[in-house]
Amino acid sequence: MKTNLKRQLLLSLLLACSAPAFAEEHEHHHHQHESLLSTPSTDSVFNITDSWTAADGRTFQLSNLGGKPTVVAMVYTSCQYVCPLTVQNIKRIERSLSAAQAGKVNFALFSFDPQRDTPAKLTEFAKLHSITSPSWVLAQGSEGAVRKLAVTLGIKYKKVQSGDYEHDATISILDSNGVVKFQADAMNKNIDGAADALKALLH
Amino acid sequence: MVRVEDMVLVPEGSFTPFFLKRDGTNSSSVPTTSVQAFWLDATPVTNHKLQTFVHKHPDWHKANIKKIFSDSHYLEHWQNQQGTANTADLDKPVVNVSWFAAAAYCEAQDKRLPSTDEWEYTLTDNDRNKENLQKQIMAWYSVPNKELPAVRSKPANGFGIFDMAGLIWEWTADFNSYMAPPDSRNSGDKNLFCGSGSLNASNLGDYAAFMRYSYRESLKGNFTGKNLGFRCAKDAK
Numbered sequence: 205m206k207t208n209l210k211r212q213l214l215l216s217l218l219l220a221c222s223a224p225a226f227a228e229e230h231e232h233h234h235h236q237h238e239s240l241l242s243t244p245s246t247d248s249v250f251n252i253t254d255s256w257t258a259a260d261g262r263t264f265q266l267s268n269l270g271g272k273p274t275v276v277a278m279v280y281t282s283c284q285y286v287c288p289l290t291v292q293n294i295k296r297i298e299r300s301l302s303a304a305q306a307g308k309v310n311f312a313l314f315s316f317d318p319q320r321d322t323p324a325k326l327t328e329f330a331k332l333h334s335i336t337s338p339s340w341v342l343a344q345g346s347e348g349a350v351r352k353l354a355v356t357l358g359i360k361y362k363k364v365q366s367g368d369y370e371h372d373a374t375i376s377i378l379d380s381n382g383v384v385k386f387q388a389d390a391m392n393k394n395i396d397g398a399a400d401a402l403k404a405l406l407h
Numbered sequence: 408m409v410r411v412e413d414m415v416l417v418p419e420g421s422f423t424p425f426f427l428k429r430d431g432t433n434s435s436s437v438p439t440t441s442v443q444a445f446w447l448d449a450t451p452v453t454n455h456k457l458q459t460f461v462h463k464h465p466d467w468h469k470a471n472i473k474k475i476f477s478d479s480h481y482l483e484h485w486q487n488q489q490g491t492a493n494t495a496d497l498d499k500p501v502v503n504v505s506w507f508a509a510a511a512y513c514e515a516q517d518k519r520l521p522s523t524d525e526w527e528y529t530l531t532d533n534d535r536n537k538e539n540l541q542k543q544i545m546a547w548y549s550v551p552n553k554e555l556p557a558v559r560s561k562p563a564n565g566f567g568i569f570d571m572a573g574l575i576w577e578w579t580a581d582f583n584s585y586m587a588p589p590d591s592r593n594s595g596d597k598n599l600f601c602g603s604g605s606l607n608a609s610n611l612g613d614y615a616a617f618m619r620y621s622y623r624e625s626l627k628g629n630f631t632g633k634n635l636g637f638r639c640a641k642d643a644k
Contacts, residue, residue, distance in 0.1 A: 246473035246474040246475065247473070247474035247475045248475060249475060251473050251475055251476065252475075348519075351580060351581065351583075352507075352510070354583060355506060355507075355583055355627075355628035356475065356628060358583075358627055358628075359583070360583045360584060360585055360624075361583070361584065361585070362581065362584040362585045370585045
C-alpha cells in the first residue's frame with residue numbers, strides 16, 4: 205500500500221509542479237478561412253458563448269474578437285502589482301509592432317473580479333494605464349464566464365477572504381480564429397517570444 | 408426544474424480545508440472555512456443521465472465533442488456503434504468526462520458544479536465517524552476500483568449523500584484554484600504548494616486531502632479520466 209501511495213503522490217507532484225504547458229506543442233491545424241459568423245474551428249475559444257460587458261458598456265462574446273489575432277490576459281483592477289505589470293508587458297508587445305501591425309491586433313483584458321470591476325471601474329483602470337487605443341477591450345463577465353475562460357486558458361485562480369485574487373499571470377495569443385497559439389508568463393520582461401508569435405500571425 | 412428527490416439540502420457549516428504551508432506544517436493552524444447551505448446531487452451523475460443529456464444536446468455526443476472542450480478519451484467507455492452507454496453501465500457513475508462536459512450537463516439541469524469547498528465540506532460529513540472515513544478513503548486511494556460499481560452501492564453519509572468516497576474522483580467548479588490559505592497575500596505564489604517538499608504523513612486526514620488537492624491541481628478542463636466523474640449542486644436560495 206505504501207509504495208503504491210508514494211508512486212501516486214510522486215505522480216501528482218510531478219503533474220502539479222510541472223510548468224504550465226505553454227503551447228509549445230503546436231499541432232498542425234488546418235484552419236479554413238471562415239467568416240466571423242460561421243462556426244469556429246473545434247479547438248477555438250470562440251466556442252465559448254458567454255457574454256461579456258466592455259468598459260464602454262457594450263456586450264460581446266469572445267467570437268467578436270475574431271478576424272484579428274488577440275493578445276489576452278486576465279487581471280483585476282484592485283490588483284496592486286501583478287496586474288499593472290501584466291498590462292505594462294502587453295503594452296511593450298504592442299509597442300514592438302509597427303503602427304500598421306498594431307491596428308490589426310486586439311488587446312483584451314478580462315477581469316477576475318465580477319463584483320468590483322464594473323465598466324466604470326474598467327474605464328478608470330484604462331485611463332490610469334493610458335489605454336486609449338480602440339484595439340483594446342477591458343471586460344467584465346459573470347463568475348461562471350470568468351471561470352470558464354480561465355479553465356480554457358489554463359489559468360489557476362482563487363478568490364481569497366480579503367476579496368483579492370490569487371492568480372496565474374499569463375499572456376495568451378489567439379489567432380484570428382480564436383485558437384491559442386502561444387502562452388507566456390506575464391511577469392517575464394522579455395516579451396520577444398510573444399511579440400514574435402504575434403507577428404507570425406500577421407503575415 | 409430541479410427534481411428535489413435526487414438532491415439533498417446540505418446544511419450550512421464549516422470545515423478545515425487542507426493547506427500546505429511552505430514550512431511544511433499541516434492545516435491545524437488554518438482557520439475553518441464556512442459553507443452556506445446548498446443542494447447537492449445525492450449521487451454522482453450516472454451514464455444513464457448523461458446519455459439523456461447527450462440526446463437532447465448532440466453537441467456533447469462523443470462524435471461531435473469540440474476539441475477545446477475535451478481530450479480524445481471523452482466517453483470512451485461508451486463503445487457501441489451509436490456512441491451510447493452500455494446497458495450494463497447505466498447505473499454506474501459516468502466517467503471519461505471533461506470539466507466542460509460536466510459543467511454543461513449541470514447548466515442544462517439548471518444546476519452547477521459544486522465548489523471545492525462545498526465538496527470537501529460534504530466529504531468531511533461534519534466529522535461524524537471521522538476515523539473510519541479516513542481509513543476508508545486511504546484504502547480506496549491505495550487500491551482503486553477495478554470495475555466501477557453502481558451508484559448508491561454503499562450507505563449514504565450523515566448528510567444523506569452517497570459515494571463521496573470509494574467510487575470515483577469528482578470535478579469541482581473551481582478545481583483550478585490554488586491551495587492558498589485564505590489570508591495569503593502573495594498573488595500567484597506557486598511555492599505555497601510546490602516549494603514545500605515535506606509533508607507530515609502521520610496525519611492520515613491531511614495526507615488524503617493532500618492527494619485530492621494535488622490531483623485537482625494536476626487537472627486541466629479538457630482532461631478526462633477513467634475514474635473521474637462529477638455530480639451537480641445548486642444554491643439553496
